[in-house]
Amino acid sequence: MKGKCWKFGNNINTDEIIPARYLNTTDVRELAAHCMEDADPDFVKKAKPGDAIIAGDNFGCGSSREHAPIAIKAAGISCVIAKSFARIFFRNAINIGLPIFECPEAADQIREGDEIEINLSAGEIVDHTSKKRFKFEPFPQEMQEIIQAGGLMNFVKKKMSA
Amino acid sequence: MRMTITEKIIAAHSGLKEVHPGQFVYADVDICLGNDITAPIAIEEFEKTGIKKVFDPEKIVLVPDHFTPNKDIKSAQQSKSLRTFSEKHHLRHYFEIGRMGIEHALLPEKGIVAPGDLVIGADSHTCTYGALGAFSTGVGSTDLAACFAAGKVWLKVPESIRFIFHGKVKNWTSGKDLILYTIGKIGVDGALYKAMEFSGSAISDLPMDDRFAMCNMAIEAGAKSGIISPDKNTEDYIKGRVTKKCVMYQSDPGCNYTKTYEFNAGEISPQIALPSLPENTKPVEEVSGIKIDQVVIGSCTNGRISDLRIAAKILAGKKAHPSIRLIIIPATQEIYKQALQEGLIEIFIDAEAVVSTPTCGPCLGGHMGILAEGERALSTTNRNFVGRMGHPKSEIYLCSPAVAAASAITGKITPPDEVVKS
Ligand code: SF4
Numbered sequence: 001m002k003g004k005c006w007k008f009g010n011n012i013n014t015d016e017i018i019p020a021r022y023l024n025t026t027d028v029r030e031l032a033a034h035c036m037e038d039a040d041p042d043f044v045k046k047a048k049p050g051d052a053i054i055a056g057d058n059f060g061c062g063s064s065r066e067h068a069p070i071a072i073k074a075a076g077i078s079c080v081i082a083k084s085f086a087r088i089f090f091r092n093a094i095n096i097g098l099p100i101f102e103c104p105e106a107a108d109q110i111r112e113g114d115e116i117e118i119n120l121s122a123g124e125i126v127d128h129t130s131k132k133r134f135k136f137e138p139f140p141q142e143m144q145e146i147i148q149a150g151g152l153m154n155f156v157k158k159k160m161s162a
Numbered sequence: 163m164r165m166t167i168t169e170k171i172i173a174a175h176s177g178l179k180e181v182h183p184g185q186f187v188y189a190d191v192d193i194c195l196g197n198d199i200t201a202p203i204a205i206e207e208f209e210k211t212g213i214k215k216v217f218d219p220e221k222i223v224l225v226p227d228h229f230t231p232n233k234d235i236k237s238a239q240q241s242k243s244l245r246t247f248s249e250k251h252h253l254r255h256y257f258e259i260g261r262m263g264i265e266h267a268l269l270p271e272k273g274i275v276a277p278g279d280l281v282i283g284a285d286s287h288t289c290t291y292g293a294l295g296a297f298s299t300g301v302g303s304t305d306l307a308a309c310f311a312a313g314k315v316w317l318k319v320p321e322s323i324r325f326i327f328h329g330k331v332k333n334w335t336s337g338k339d340l341i342l343y344t345i346g347k348i349g350v351d352g353a354l355y356k357a358m359e360f361s362g363s364a365i366s367d368l369p370m371d372d373r374f375a376m377c378n379m380a381i382e383a384g385a386k387s388g389i390i391s392p393d394k395n396t397e398d399y400i401k402g403r404v405t406k407k408c409v410m411y412q413s414d415p416g417c418n419y420t421k422t423y424e425f426n427a428g429e430i431s432p433q434i435a436l437p438s439l440p441e442n443t444k445p446v447e448e449v450s451g452i453k454i455d456q457v458v459i460g461s462c463t464n465g466r467i468s469d470l471r472i473a474a475k476i477l478a479g480k481k482a483h484p485s486i487r488l489i490i491i492p493a494t495q496e497i498y499k500q501a502l503q504e505g506l507i508e509i510f511i512d513a514e515a516v517v518s519t520p521t522c523g524p525c526l527g528g529h530m531g532i533l534a535e536g537e538r539a540l541s542t543t544n545r546n547f548v549g550r551m552g553h554p555k556s557e558i559y560l561c562s563p564a565v566a567a568a569s570a571i572t573g574k575i576t577p578p579d580e581v582v583k584s
Pocket of ligand 1: 521522
């Protein structure tokens with residue numbers, strides 16, 4: 001995972017990530033076209049596939065809409081790094097396979113426009129622009145199993161046939 | 163081990179004697195819930211697996227309430243997907259318009275959720291049912307799809323925070339004001355991942371409708387759940403509604419809370435949450451006089467019968483201010499009918515309010531009262547995020563039904579006792 005960073009503040013809520021006026025569809029392309037619209041109306045125009053979102057505390061608070069992580073994933077965003085995530089957003093991201101990382105230092109120190117790379121096996125975020133490196137905690141074992149199965153549905157299918 | 167009510171319910175549903183915060187469990191689900199926004203994705207995900215049968219057609223509840231009666235073709239397609247799925251799998255609890263209500267008012271009213279249950283819903287305000295002494299929490303659509311298949315959910319046992327409200331609430335202060343006050347104190351991430359347990363003499367005195375309003379907004383503090391120990395009030399409420407066996411769990415004395423907050427309920431005034439976060443709360447006296455364009459009374463927080471009664475008490479014989487659009491939405495068909503029988507609807511119409519069929523409508527900026535640029539709403543709903551009720555440059559102030567009704571009369575934010583002497 002390698003890309004350019006776009007920074008957002010604290011408490012970015014799901015109404016900003018994907019406003020309810022677009023929730024009368026489940027079409028991922030349409031959801032992607034309005035990704036982050038009420039936080040930054042030009043976001044979709046500026047962001048390129050592979051880019052990352054960097055945010056403060058409580059990213060994804062508000063509604064349970066899975067449309068939020070779906071819109072981010074479908075817009076080509078490779079991962080979200082935040083100081084903390086709202087809990088339903090966190091679940092949803094794990095369940096659909098959008099990579100997210102809780103790393104307060106990285107969220108603070110990475111600047112808008114920095115090029116970063118994520119080294120999953122080393123548990124490390126590398127900021128190529130500032131040359132800084134940040135460690136993140138790997139997910140607990142139980143969550144890793146869901147991620148490794150390729151999301152919750154595959155995980156459940158496996159469990160049910162076991 | 164001494165456990166909280168939350169830990170006891172989770173342990174009982176995971177086949178374990180005890181659980182501790184941070185532990186992962188796969189818990190059995192008593193009821194799972196989806197609506198016309200979240201269920202279509204869950205249905206697609208479920209069908210992709212090729213699994214033919216849902217785990218239990220009695221335990222899945224589908225309520226098309228957000229964009230209904232359907233506001234456009236796309237939302238009609240989404241509701242249709244719920245209808246088709248319900249028919250195919252013979253779901254017992256599918257609620258078509260005309261028989262429905264806003265999900266979190268509807269499920270308790272129909273006796274679908276009972277004390278001691280473990281409930282998940284693909285809607286963040288699923289935490290509402292904590293008011294019955296159930297563990298209930300919001301999840302996403304994929305969680306719901308997995309539950310359709312297996313009847314289980316993965317959970318991390320939350321830590322519990324205790325909130326004790328001492329004393330008695332003041333006149334015009336409601337459950338909505340207690341929860342707004344609490345969120346103002348701890349912030350929108352003050353209870354992130356945690357269970358909020360409400361107790362104290364003011365909570366024991368609190369009517370069920372107010373308890374629902376409190377637990378409903380636990381999510382606005384980032385919480386996984388809100389919960390109140392079941393008591394006599396709870397028993398009276400479920401009588402004639404709940405037919406299944408239920409367990410009235412209580413927290414053990416000396417159980418573990420990560421934090422305890424103590425408030426004096428008698429000092430809490432009606433609250434206003436200013437734009438654009440529910441934590442921006444102020445006592446109504448401090449912000450009175452702010453001009454508003456629209457007042458909304460309704461939603462899964464405050465569209466219940468006692469909310470409408472308070473609004474009617476204030477609006478009786480009065481008219482909404484000429485510059486105000488007043489929208490009142492009973493949360494369910496039963497509440498609507500009750501309000502009719504009690505003459506509340508007549509009071510509202512005489513006050514020149516719009517009275518709508520049950521729907522989420524303006525609460526999430528769906529339909530039935532969208533704001534234009536620069537407009538300001540005062541609303542009994544639960545979120546005042548940027549753009550939540552319409553144009554990104556509109557504003558939402560949150561309050562109780564009493565403050566909403568009083569302010570509708572004056573056209574500006576107004577403490578209820580300035581309009582009525584009670
Ligand atoms: S009334 Fe509002 S908060 Fe409640 S379920 Fe509907 S949209 Fe969500």
